[in-house]
Amino acid sequence: MHDLMHDLALRVAGDECKIVNLNEGSINGGIRHASFASQSSSPQEVTSILEPNNLRTFLSLKKSRTFVQNGILSKFRHCRVLGLGYAHFGVPTSLGNRSKHLRYLDISENLSMESMPNSITDLLNLQTLKLSNCKHLKTLPRDLKKLVNLRHLLINGCDSLSHLPSLSEFPSLRTLNLMGLDALEFLQEISYPEHSNTTRPFFPSLERLSLLDSRNLKGWWGRRQMVGADQDRARYNLQPSFAKLLSAAILGCPHLNSVPLFPLIEYLNIASAELLEQVMAVLDCQSKAPVESTFIPLSKLKGLHFAGGDLEHSMLETLLPVLNNLESMSLNDYPKLKSLSRGMQYLSSLQHLVIDACEELDLSSHDDKHGIQWRSLVKLRIELCDNLTSLPEWIYNFSSLKVLEIIGCESLRRFPEGILRLGNLEEKVRVIGNVPLAENIF
Template structure:
């Protein structure tokens, strides 16, 4: 019954005494399970993934001794609803324990017997999101009592309000850790010691000011297996230091940073190939030029800075994909795009004040295959150097109301196979040179009133310029995702990854 819209299940379902599997995943409106569910003694799998409206569990879930899969358990205060209901259950795969504020002490936490559940591979520990409320008593002891079995592979801790993490985190063989909204923790555990950790996500930890010794630990190699690191909403993070004389992050390939306004410099990571960085701090962007192995770079969130740092691209000659997203302060792109000889994808999205490309700024981009310009309100010229894009296959222009014409140089794009023009209200006509593009297989025009009229089949003034193109789509109706660019952004995210 997954993905259904009902809010409750009828009590009569509990009469299905031989039922072994009940799937209720993605039932977003479900807020209550039948009270008599404890009678369903043969139940083995109870799927509750993303049942986010569920507010409590039925009484006596611990009586379901055959149960192996239980996506969510919501802790209550009364007998029959407490964490001890999990004690005798031989759970497998993944489990999210919510409302941990209702656990009063170490003994109650330990009663769940998480350390004995050797087949549990993913565990989420979630407290209520009540930052204005007092810190629960003995919250650190509760976390100590929730120690899982060493077989655990993925650990997520959310809304924990203790000032420190448990030492048992250092002893697990984890592959992935997520720490989010743990607002009172000033220091992170020495996760750099974990030999198999591949993914680390840290977000909403406003008390953390430094990343350094306490995170890296005392091993000869810090984060020996880490491949992906995400830092989100770290409001007071000021400094990130790696360990001198030791190897740091030898396998790190993907780094995502967003919402770290006080961070001004990144360490040098020789192995990073993919970086997503959202910041309004030009100093932090400047340190990107030291990451010479980058093949994919996405920069966003520059609302005040009018320029990207000079020389940003000089050392990034291996880059294949560059995305500039939501940079409303930028008025122009920096010189140096011509150094990106390996660039294949260039995306410019939601840069409201960007006017055009720099003079000859596209000269060195002979490998570029895809160019997308989306929601750039003041973008008015595509002419500077577009003739150098001899490998370009896909050109998308979406939401550029100031663009009034396409350049004649578009006729030099002999590899172009797909051209999409959307929400360009003032684009008047298509140049004659479009007829030279013999490789062009698809033309899409959407919500461009002048072009729609001029490209009308048989009778439009520009119809003869496009008549030979095999696939022509001229759309006047609003798209499901309209001019906010979401539809194009879905394409963008696909290619960025």
């Protein structure tokens, strides 16, 4: 069946789509979409046997480094999709003038490029720009915001990039992925957000944000201090907010202490207690707001993942009561967390809960008020919680529970009798690791 589908796909594609192999001899000049992965050939060798004027797609899939002629980009005047991975060349200053039709541009693993030419801002049709592991890239064009149709910007592993142009004014940007930018300290070089022009748009279309593994990133704004609980409501009102942000992952940035507000967020993956404290300050300001301002930030949150950091019980006490729509939550690597917050009782929509590497956590001390509200819980996973000696008696309230996993909790000695009343479990409790009860659960 697979071979039939493959043959059908080739027939539909006809001669316009081709994985180029130089050993095949002559190649049809009508190819419009070409890719090659040969480790023994270079992009210029491939383009020399194609008709560049016909090409709409050119993708280099090879993973061995090649030095190519600087004029190679001039051969792709009509390309819509251009991917040049592991190819070393200086990007010509005329890029924007010669490749105006580009929708997708991927320049990855380029060790020759130190700057992007200003002419890239003339690529008005560009929708995706990907710069990955360009180790010597130091600057991007100041007026990058002129790319009015840019929807996806991915900058990954560009170790020398210490400054970014203003990104907040891209009118169409939906995805922003910044990863492994070790030289970057601030995302916007202004003293305070309230000093900026508030009439300018602030990421008007951004839906997905990833800030990952940038160990020297200190804040969103240059020299801006973290929002504290003692700040007045005036500053809270002046702080920019993402208008449409639905998903954010902020991980591996240990010194990051400020981000814009994300009141409509639905999925949040975070690993910083400092940023969580900023969220607490926002909720505190909201609680002091006039009655007519009743919208609660984070009330639309459906998925919440805490990963590492000094999470404190008091933080959960403040945060959890507003998360009525939360469906999935995980607590990962919080060795000082000794008990769950009573705020857990407000999570009436919670379906999936993961507790991982919370070494001091003890569930046996909680009363049954927590379990009553968890009737929607479908999956519970507890892993590497060394201080866990027993599950709570109120587990029988988890009437919808289908999956229960206990992994590597070596101190666990007792299962409550209420576990026998969990009639919706699809199979017996799954226990993995050196747990004494693994062979005799019921």
